[in-house]
Amino acid sequence: MIKTGNYEIFILESGRFALDGGAVFGLIPKPLWSKLVQSDERNRITMNLTTPLVIGRNRKILIDTGVGSKLEEKLRKIYKIDFNFDVRKALKDVGIEPEEITDVVVTHLHFDHVGGCLEVEGGQFRPVFPRARYFIQRKQLEWAKSPTELDRASFIRENFMPLIDLGVAEVVDGEFQLYDGIKVFVTNGHTPGQQHVLVEDSINPVFFVADLIPMSYHIPTTWITAFDLFPVELVKEKKRFLTAAYKNNWILVFPHDPDVRAVRIGPGQKYFEVKEVIE
Template sequence: MKFGQFEIQTFVEQHFKLDGGAMFGVIPKVIWQRMIPADENNLIPMVTNLFVLSAHGKKLLFDAGLGDTLSDREKKIYGTDGVSHMDKGLESLGLAVDEIDYVVLTHLHTDHAAGAVKQTDGAYVPRFPNAKYVVGRKEWKMALTPDERTSAVYVPERLTPLEDAGQVDFIDKDREILPGIRAVFTGGHTAAHYALEMESEGASVFYYADIFCSAAHMGVAYVPATDLYPLDTMDVKRNTLPRIVDQNVVMAFDHDVNAPLARVVKDGKRLKALPVEQI
């Protein structure tokens, strides 16, 4: 999809499943299952949608998915066979891993960061050899010292090779990565979760990662139980939604099976996401 002088494209890196109750927090199942039906184990289908932005002669990848280095335990947690479509997905866009200039990691949970590395001779190495990995410094520190709640989703040994290779670009606050491409601190889902806001010639695309992880999560109270700071997530959503609707912003949803890109419009008192066809 082209907007202004930019172009954003998407592909599915991997299919997985998570507990529906965990993904909707305090929202009753009788409500959320109307939007995303669960299977007999209460699991709902999800994907890792990855987004490639072409801007200023550069290629930026937003998040890196689950990758192909998951342990058997991680495959069970995420309900996946561990087959990554990273290379095929990039190839479908006419790209290869060595053509990515920036990998922007909104946060470092396994489903967003494990694909940042690959294994060579049993060791983790950066998957994108020519890229700068942009990540929040506070998020990095938390991921390297996980606690009892976060140890299942932060894997330090997958992260340190990125810094050892000198490829990490830490950010400490809102920052313009390139003109019209801004990393915006949100917190909420994690202590140092970031979002991306892109604008070119008056047209905008927002990627708020796990703040708005699917079209079914547009409501302010629709916050996963996995969020470390759910009230902060709600504040961000409450403050951002009017801009999304009023400015006709296209949303990029990281885990939505049916609508990786969508415009959000008012439908009475509710919000409705209208999928955008890729052009």
């Protein structure tokens, strides 16, 4: 748990999945990335589904929800989904019931971030967190409704359209102040209208990078994934936020790193690098 001012932050793990290592490391040759990460017989690497929980000022705010329970069998196999943990279990471990969640910030609508927002009961969709408002960027919503051929596999309409139809979504435009000490930023390089939460309530500011930097290995500027739709823009955004993270001593929390959840960074020889791992 990380304490920052009036907020306590629990970095929950809501499952694991696997993606092709080549896709995760884009233009980086395998001889380089395979020194850092092991891949399986199908060249997949294990990744985390991190869903941070922010508690304070009478709010219980969940950031992303993992893959959820609706994914079809074929995709579960392709993505090697490990259901030994899910978002409910992760919450239970810290003594929180789904009914207590007041807000869910969905960083973007890729299935591995939004899938846990809804479940199917008696043929009907229902929100997993019945009392929560679900914050979604309008730009991302519009994009997700009609993605390109390149990224359409990442979006499953049943993961997000029912949130709109059920009237539980809070569709927002651009940067905004969520609550006192919690700010939301927007980037467009990974996917248009991705949002990032900064909790900066006095000490230990904590920044949830989402897929701007999926794992600690992606801190070097040129280490980006093949899923990043607008790579040149992403690289600019990464530099901007890493510089801010260094100057303001932010703790960075990664969405998909199974080993390193949170770090502080500093300048390295060529790029920023990890200076301190936060346990």
